[in-house]
């Protein structure tokens with residue numbers, strides 16, 4: 169009981185930390201002006217990131233340097249994620265991404281991307297790899313005094329690069345880092361899409377991950393013209409056998425406009441909603457412990473060891489949840505034809521599948537650029553799920569090469585034909601003496617209705633999270 173009181177006192181301090189760290193804030197995230205829409209990196213830093221725990225042990229996270237990182241938020245090493253999802257069995261048989269390319273698309277990039285990745289690799293006994301960087305519209309000048317935008321994107325870049333590498337350690341990593349300051353005019357073509365076009369041409373058969381999004385409604389009346397423009401790039405990806413993934417969002421169904429005003433009805437994010445993009449949602453993986461709340465805002469866990477629990481990513485104490493719902497821009501595509509019309513209501517539903525995106529249970533990321541604390545961070549968000557899922561597809565492409573088959577390319581038509589046994593189906597679950605049920609992706613406190621988590625496909629977690637070994641092998645076997 170005493171533990172619970174301590175935790176609740178702490179979360180107040182954590183709240184202040186969120187305000188002062190600037191770039192860690194969930195909903196005032198740094199953004200990038202691009203044409204008449206804005207892209208938000210979907211990264212969520214643990215709210216107590218700037219603080220050294222003052223409370224005594226036990227700690228929820230001790231970082232790889234042996235430093236206590238948090239009394240509240242758990243963190244995962246690559247080995248823990250491998251074990252939780254069965255990636256270890258793939259690596260053990262030599263399925264590690266050899267011969268494959270993963271393209272990660274970000275604005276600005278990070279001035280220390282290579283050295284931070286090397287530190288990550290050395291720490292976790294992974295092979296070092298050299299990141300190939302493409303600046304499609306000029307080299308950005310890193311300015312950490314613009315607290316927010318560039319630092320936030322640098323955190324995002326670090327997460328993308330380090331965790332794609334963790335899942336596919338032998339894959340070639342390409343970073344497309346655009347320079348939004350040089351994007352021209354209202355009708356200017358966002359640099360990140362020029363970069364995608366370059367990467368799709370240069371790396372046929374690759375996998376591309378987009379950890380950013382904008383609310384569909386933020387296109388306003390320009391939606392058809394803008395979406396058609398970007399869609400032509402995704403068509404090119406289909407032609408070049410490039411798999412394209414996009415994060416579904418970190419605010420549940422409560423997404424905002426340019427000014428940060430939340431639309432008062434459930435919304436989803438683009439480009440994740442494009443049927444040519446595979447939408448990566450978020451789960452909350454509790455591995456070796458179980459959430460034990462007396463109320464939704466209580467992050468207690470200490471007295472409740474556990475094995476493996478995976479539920480919808482919806483963390484009430486930080487107000488972050490997986491994006492998901494019905495698109496207003498796209499109608500139900502053929503690959504979702506088997507999902508009941510009562511669920512999709514004629515729309516393209518997202519996400520397609522999911523992976524851990526939690527902050528309490530975030531992944532460890534190392535950064536050394538100015539503007540953020542140098543060291544290890546606990547990071548979540550659907551920015552964590554998209555590059556890891558992209559890396560799983562790179563592992564699949566390695567098996568395709570070995571079997572003289574085509575690469576995965578356009579993933580969605582294949583994804584919905586895989587057997588249910590290839591996924592952990594995410595279901596509603598009730599936690600702790602407070603009987604807190606996580607059964608949808610309504611962002612806590614938003615008042616915007618969430619999408620129900622149900623047996624089988626649902627609009628919060630898609631088909632669920634891949635059981636890595638059988639998912640990769642079954643997908644590879646299904647390829648022509």
Ligand SMILES: [Ca+2]
Pocket residue numbers: 593594595621622623624625626629630631632
């Ligand atoms: Ca489900």
